[in-house]
Amino acid sequence: MACLTRGSVMTDPVPIAALQDKEPSAPPASKWKDVWAQFSKHKGALLGGGFLVFITLAVLVGPWVWPLDPQALDIRNKDLRPIYTALWDGEAKVSWGHPFGTDNLGRDQLAQMIYGGRASMAVGWAAMVLSLLIGTGIGVIAGFFRRLDGPLMRLTDLFLSLPILPLLLVAVTLFRQPLRANFGPEGGMFILIVTVIGITSWMPTARIVRGDILALKEREFILAARSIGTKPFKIISRHLLPNVLSPIMVSATLGLATAIITESALSFLGVGFPSDFPTWGKMLADAVPRMEEFPERVMLPGIAISLTVLGVNYLGDGLRDALDPRIRGR
Numbered sequence: 001m002a003c004l005t006r007g008s009v010m011t012d013p014v015p016i017a018a019l020q021d022k023e024p025s026a027p028p029a030s031k032w033k034d035v036w037a038q039f040s041k042h043k044g045a046l047l048g049g050g051f052l053v054f055i056t057l058a059v060l061v062g063p064w065v066w067p068l069d070p071q072a073l074d075i076r077n078k079d080l081r082p083i084y085t086a087l088w089d090g091e092a093k094v095s096w097g098h099p100f101g102t103d104n105l106g107r108d109q110l111a112q113m114i115y116g117g118r119a120s121m122a123v124g125w126a127a128m129v130l131s132l133l134i135g136t137g138i139g140v141i142a143g144f145f146r147r148l149d150g151p152l153m154r155l156t157d158l159f160l161s162l163p164i165l166p167l168l169l170v171a172v173t174l175f176r177q178p179l180r181a182n183f184g185p186e187g188g189m190f191i192l193i194v195t196v197i198g199i200t201s202w203m204p205t206a207r208i209v210r211g212d213i214l215a216l217k218e219r220e221f222i223l224a225a226r227s228i229g230t231k232p233f234k235i236i237s238r239h240l241l242p243n244v245l246s247p248i249m250v251s252a253t254l255g256l257a258t259a260i261i262t263e264s265a266l267s268f269l270g271v272g273f274p275s276d277f278p279t280w281g282k283m284l285a286d287a288v289p290r291m292e293e294f295p296e297r298v299m300l301p302g303i304a305i306s307l308t309v310l311g312v313n314y315l316g317d318g319l320r321d322a323l324d325p326r327i328r329g330r
Helices: 031-040 043-065 083-087 109-144 146-161 164-183 185-199 203-216 220-227 232-243 245-269 280-290 296-323
Strands: none
Touching: 031 043, 031 296, 043 109, 043 296, 109 146, 109 185, 109 203, 109 232, 109 245, 109 280, 109 296, 146 203, 164 185, 164 245, 185 245, 203 232, 203 245, 220 232, 232 245, 245 280, 245 296, 280 296
């Protein structure tokens, strides 16, 4: 019998099983699992990402699957219509060897679409990486170092106030011939277009990164790192950059779409790659004079540009929703 003392209350004996340690619960889901769970709910982002992967693989593997030369002339088979036009126009001049038809010089349209997409996507990815590096660097420096914040932000405002398209045209006119002489017609124009697009599209990334750095550098873990004498470079590389990775990834998708549209606009205006080098914008420019007679020549590259940019934008929306912790829990 249990002994009672003054002020004590008799209680039931505690079962021995309750005193034993309970089995550990399942580990919490990682951040990236939560990100994927939220991203997978965004149907537009899944479709956009899937189409971006498809078009990237198509332009990379396409030349081995469809090995026709996009610059080869075949006057005997010029002005062939796509094979699907035979469904409603039985008198259309079609050929199963050219499923997308040929242009007025007999060049295969499918081969031009593949090689044109390779050029446009290469310019888009390279220009996006360049603008991302410049914007991230300027944003981190402006947000972390107070003395440099004012000058760098005024520089950003200056670039934002410049008319981008006239500036691009002036830069291409000034530097096209020297770069062509040193790197060849295609290589020189690739370097010029990537550089010009990159240095004129970094400003949104810089502003986004600067704002996040200003908020993060006052957090407790940054103050603790400073208190133990951590150097600024290590604080930036170990603590700040990993925490601003989410907006950088979203900005990257938007930068890719902007670069593709800008390159297509330059090629459409005739100041991009050489006239015999296929790009989606150049195909649009070549198809305009006869667009009433052959509307598919305008529609094919136009649809490719539109779907690619739309897919990139949807992918950016999905990444923004998935990487934002305020939205991820909804």
